[in-house]
Amino acid sequence: MFRITPYKSFDLLDVFRDFENDFFGSEMPVTTCKTDIREENGIYFLEAEMPGFNKEDIKIDIEDGKMCLSAERKTESETQKGNYIRRERSYGTFKRSFNIESIDADKIEAEYKNGVLMVSMPKKEEQAPKSKRLEIN
Numbered sequence: 001m002f003r004i005t006p007y008k009s010f011d012l013l014d015v016f017r018d019f020e021n022d023f024f025g026s027e028m029p030v031t032t033c034k035t036d037i038r039e040e041n042g043i044y045f046l047e048a049e050m051p052g053f054n055k056e057d058i059k060i061d062i063e064d065g066k067m068c069l070s071a072e073r074k075t076e077s078e079t080q081k082g083n084y085i086r087r088e089r090s091y092g093t094f095k096r097s098f099n100i101e102s103i104d105a106d107k108i109e110a111e112y113k114n115g116v117l118m119v120s121m122p123k124k125e126e127q128a129p130k131s132k133r134l135e136i137n
Contacts, residue, residue, distance in 0.1 A: 033069075033094060033117075044103065044121040048096075051115035058117060060110055065101040067108070069117070070094065 035048045050058065050071060058071045072093040100108075103121045110119045 033071075033096065035096070042123050044123065046098070046117075046119040046121065048117040048119075049115065050112070050117050053112075053115070055112045058112060060108075060119070062100070062105050062108065065099060066097050067100045067103075067105075067119075067121075068095060068097045070096075 033048045033050050035046060037044055037046045039045075048069060053071050053073060057073065058069070061068045061070070070093065073091045100121060102124055104124045107122045108119060110117065112118070
């Protein structure tokens with residue numbers, strides 16, 4: 001059995017702490033990017049939202065049947081924390097991996113434009129099973 005409580009316990013210090021966090025915000029790390037993957041004519045197209053990154057900050061590594069996207073936003077060398085009223089832009093890193101065992105890794109191509117990373121990944125050619133007749137000795 002459970003009970004529904006129509007009110008939240010009230011602590012004045014929590015109210016001020018919540019107000020401070022809501023008003024001033026907090027520096028949150030970049031943890032992920034929204035990604036769409038679609039298939040068209042034997043090619044997978046991956047589109048990852050990565051606004052605010054420079055092309056040089058994005059890395060795509062392929063190893064052991066996995067493709068790893070990673071990026072890092074760097075802070076400016078001069079920080080002026082005292083002058084900010086609110087700071088919502090975040091700095092940090094993210095990393096995301098994808099299984100590409102069914103992809104022809106040698107033909108993967110990537111482009112970064114207007115904050116979107118676009119990766120085209122052709123599927124491997126399906127090979128017909130090889131058959132062989134054995135001679136009986």
